[in-house]
Amino acid sequence: DTQRTLVLVKPDGVRRGLVGEILRRIEAKGYTLVAVELREADEALLAEHYAEHAGKPFLQPLVDFMRSGPVLAAVVEGHRVIEGFRSLAGATDPTVAAPGTIRGDLARDWGLKVIQNLVHGSDGEESAAREIGLWFPAL
Numbered sequence: 001d002t003q004r005t006l007v008l009v010k011p012d013g014v015r016r017g018l019v020g021e022i023l024r025r026i027e028a029k030g031y032t033l034v035a036v037e038l039r040e041a042d043e044a045l046l047a048e049h050y051a052e053h054a055g056k057p058f059l060q061p062l063v064d065f066m067r068s069g070p071v072l073a074a075v076v077e078g079h080r081v082i083e084g085f086r087s088l089a090g091a092t093d094p095t096v097a098a099p100g101t102i103r104g105d106l107a108r109d110w111g112l113k114v115i116q117n118l119v120h121g122s123d124g125e126e127s128a129a130r131e132i133g134l135w136f137p138a139l
């Protein structure tokens, strides 16, 4: 079935000038960009976005990191795109993310409190619907 997923290029990706490279990989795979916006996320949006991580030790450092600069938010569409984008992105930990993936090719561990792994992708249909509603309420 055709799905939509929320993709974020996190502040590390924007700072490093990797927005074009990351969108290129999504488009080259054959997925469709439905909406794209560069914006600064506020605390309230990020608290909702990361609600499932409430209470985890990395939540505050994660929110601070996500507020350290602009984020590129995108809605991406295609058959099985939720799973497909997660496969393009690679494992959360960039040290072990497979070469060929966005994280495996372009990210590394900087020894910080938060894993800086360039991108976020929704992890299921329910979270995709929730996250798209948060970031793109008009869609």
Ligand code: CMP
Pocket: 053, 058, 062, 092, 113, 114, 115, 116, 117, 119, 120, 121
């Ligand atoms: P993301 O898929 O956006 O979801 C939560 C984010 O928190 C994750 O990517 C990483 O950036 C970060 N993260 C997840 N687990 C850890 C961890 N154990 N330590 C630090 N940061 C983490």
